[in-house]
Amino acid sequence: MSADDLTPRQTEDVLHREVRAPSDESERGPGGERLQHAEAASKPIRADAPREPQPRGAKVRGNRPIDQAEAAERFLAAPLHQKAHDERLWDVRRKRDVAAHGIPEWEELRELASQIKTHTLTHLDHYLEQFEAAAKANGVHVHWAEDGAAHNRIVLDILKKHGAKSLVKSKSMLTEECGFRHFMAANDIAVIETDLGERIQQLDEEEPSHVVMPAVHKTRLDVAEVFARTLGTDPDNDDAHYLAESQRETTRPLILQADAGLTGCNFAIAETGTVVTCTNEGNADLSGNVPPLQIHSIGIEKLIPKVEHLGVFIRLLSRSALGSPITQYTSHFRGPRAGTEMHMVLVDNGRSERLAMEEFWTSLKCIRCGACMNTCPVYRRSGGLSYGATYSGPIGLIIDPTFNKRKYSTLPFSSTMNGSCTNVCPVKINIHEQIFAWRKVLAEEHRIPLLKQGMMKAAGAVLSRPAAYRAAIQTADSALRVLPRFAVYNPANTWGKKREMPHAPRQSFHAWYRQNRMKKETDA
Amino acid sequence: MSARDAILSRLRANRPAGDFPLPEVPAFAPLVGDDLVAEFTERLAKMGGRVEAAGGPADPFAPVRHRLNGAAVIASAVPELSGNRDLATVRKPGDLADVDVAVVRARFGVAETGSVLFTEGDLIVNSVAYLAQHLIVLLDPADLVVNIQAAYRRPEFGQAAYAVLHTGPSATADIEGVLIHGAQGVRSLTVLLLPRGVLPRGAQEA
Numbered sequence: 253m254s255a256d257d258l259t260p261r262q263t264e265d266v267l268h269r270e271v272r273a274p275s276d277e278s279e280r281g282p283g284g285e286r287l288q289h290a291e292a293a294s295k296p297i298r299a300d301a302p303r304e305p306q307p308r309g310a311k312v313r314g315n316r317p318i319d320q321a322e323a324a325e326r327f328l329a330a331p332l333h334q335k336a337h338d339e340r341l342w343d344v345r346r347k348r349d350v351a352a353h354g355i356p357e358w359e360e361l362r363e364l365a366s367q368i369k370t371h372t373l374t375h376l377d378h379y380l381e382q383f384e385a386a387a388k389a390n391g392v393h394v395h396w397a398e399d400g401a402a403h404n405r406i407v408l409d410i411l412k413k414h415g416a417k418s419l420v421k422s423k424s425m426l427t428e429e430c431g432f433r434h435f436m437a438a439n440d441i442a443v444i445e446t447d448l449g450e451r452i453q454q455l456d457e458e459e460p461s462h463v464v465m466p467a468v469h470k471t472r473l474d475v476a477e478v479f480a481r482t483l484g485t486d487p488d489n490d491d492a493h494y495l496a497e498s499q500r501e502t503t504r505p506l507i508l509q510a511d512a513g514l515t516g517c518n519f520a521i522a523e524t525g526t527v528v529t530c531t532n533e534g535n536a537d538l539s540g541n542v543p544p545l546q547i548h549s550i551g552i553e554k555l556i557p558k559v560e561h562l563g564v565f566i567r568l569l570s571r572s573a574l575g576s577p578i579t580q581y582t583s584h585f586r587g588p589r590a591g592t593e594m595h596m597v598l599v600d601n602g603r604s605e606r607l608a609m610e611e612f613w614t615s616l617k618c619i620r621c622g623a624c625m626n627t628c629p630v631y632r633r634s635g636g637l638s639y640g641a642t643y644s645g646p647i648g649l650i651i652d653p654t655f656n657k658r659k660y661s662t663l664p665f666s667s668t669m670n671g672s673c674t675n676v677c678p679v680k681i682n683i684h685e686q687i688f689a690w691r692k693v694l695a696e697e698h699r700i701p702l703l704k705q706g707m708m709k710a711a712g713a714v715l716s717r718p719a720a721y722r723a724a725i726q727t728a729d730s731a732l733r734v735l736p737r738f739a740v741y742n743p744a745n746t747w748g749k750k751r752e753m754p755h756a757p758r759q760s761f762h763a764w765y766r767q768n769r770m771k772k773e774t775d776a
Numbered sequence: 777m778s779a780r781d782a783i784l785s786r787l788r789a790n791r792p793a794g795d796f797p798l799p800e801v802p803a804f805a806p807l808v809g810d811d812l813v814a815e816f817t818e819r820l821a822k823m824g825g826r827v828e829a830a831g832g833p834a835d836p837f838a839p840v841r842h843r844l845n846g847a848a849v850i851a852s853a854v855p856e857l858s859g860n861r862d863l864a865t866v867r868k869p870g871d872l873a874d875v876d877v878a879v880v881r882a883r884f885g886v887a888e889t890g891s892v893l894f895t896e897g898d899l900i901v902n903s904v905a906y907l908a909q910h911l912i913v914l915l916d917p918a919d920l921v922v923n924i925q926a927a928y929r930r931p932e933f934g935q936a937a938y939a940v941l942h943t944g945p946s947a948t949a950d951i952e953g954v955l956i957h958g959a960q961g962v963r964s965l966t967v968l969l970l971p972r973g974v975l976p977r978g979a980q981e982a
Contacts (some may be wrong), residue, residue, distance in 0.1 A: 281825055296953075360802075396783055448948045504960075509870075538961065586936065607790040
């Protein structure tokens, strides 16, 4: 299989001239050099006036299948947003490549990470028991939640016991999965997101569109509009520093007054009972260290056996996510502060069931870096909200149907099957193969007739690159049986409409990857 | 059945077939040269931090004196400098919100990433490292380890209630990729290379 059609030329600096910024506001280092750490763009990108309304996400109608193609159409109809989004994420993807090529043992690290995760997942009962015992020995209260509703109830109980009415939290995809904010709002608990991107999304009453950069689909003009409406900032001031500072100044009092703090978890270490968070803003540390009550929500698949394994995962995570060697803060929460309580909630929410799915259980290896999203041509051109699900992009296509097979039955078709997601995955999940396997499952379970509107709209259209598609599906009898129907009705064409054909590379992704890796190994 | 037992029994029942041993993690060759201070300095600078050599015996803090002089509230967790906010008597963590400059000592530094590590013992009050506007970090060059792998062999991670690696100041680029320091935490992080046990004359007398 090849990704010939999908990798813009490496040498080309700018994908879209329209979003090239004339000036630069980013921070600089001691020698005046432009800094590029955290999620900083390597060059200024700006979706400038005229003001273009922000395209909104997929229309969610209860349990009915999400029409991702329809939402993608609307994203494409907002060219400044679409181009800024594409430019920004492709830039992050390129930063990832540079960071990965800087480490001779990169491929070995990916293999180790994959094996450590696979081992842990197949011995998860043992490691969870070990984690629980260690945490309890550290003086931590450990809770178990079978699903998202149970997680929310457990946290509410803890808050009620302490008379807590407000909670500051750092970004956590698990709590998004659980519908945590909505549940707490209904129970009169004020929840305040402290990550800037997540706060923007909360104030705009939108879900995060990306696992690492929640507001990456918004331009500064959108943020200025949201902050003017919710924080009372100057609607005509779209300076990024002004906007970020306004958020800092308005959030800090809420952090200082909060009754409780909650963080998610990037890694949970079985041998020590430690929760590890990786952030750039330090907001997980504020959430964990300022309020008198501390809660950590942990997806059970986050377990790793030992501290030494962080030496593998920390090197992979931020490089894969943002092209940065490490996040600004790597925090290890192991025991309560003197005089306070620390609670850890271990959440299943479908993970133990997914373990039984022969073709899909390895998706549990995911460390939520977002590299597969940044590299995905469909994601970059349609925005994370078009998926109408907690997890978007390639990893979303294979995780979301495990939560709701009907609602997310269309998502596995939102792929061009180029395989780039699999190639950048730091824990070597065979994402594109699982996408295809889901198509088979959904076809065999007759979920396909449920697809309507969005797919029908694309009827009669041809895939923009049928060769790549054919190569991806050359095996599997049951697939071949249903192929003609997919090939005709595939909504992938929606994104092909605005694809930048001149960016077709001179060499295949694999050829390019080999060449670059070999060059790097020679350099080393 | 409790939620705990239900989850554990599902995990046992659903365990994928096959043998998946835990791999040995080899010790990778360091990616940095022998001059750990130079490597640390270069890498921290790329992450938005600064490194300064300590001043002379009269005033080891000379390179950061301008920052200290401009501060109304200084919280010091180190014997080398006395601030005007006593961390030992802080009632609640939020009380440190008015601190302009916090001075703390790193347990160790990591050359490969430009990171410094603190535990709750080093910070006295954890929140000071985030609520202060600026952070000054004392680091003994002898306390540099070569890479992240070496860092995770240190005992702090199995002993401390809280251990945190700082690699530069608080940062965000959530708005159109524009890099901004001081998103929620400190606006700047400056490492002063000062060996342990070198007290300035004034501090020694006191």
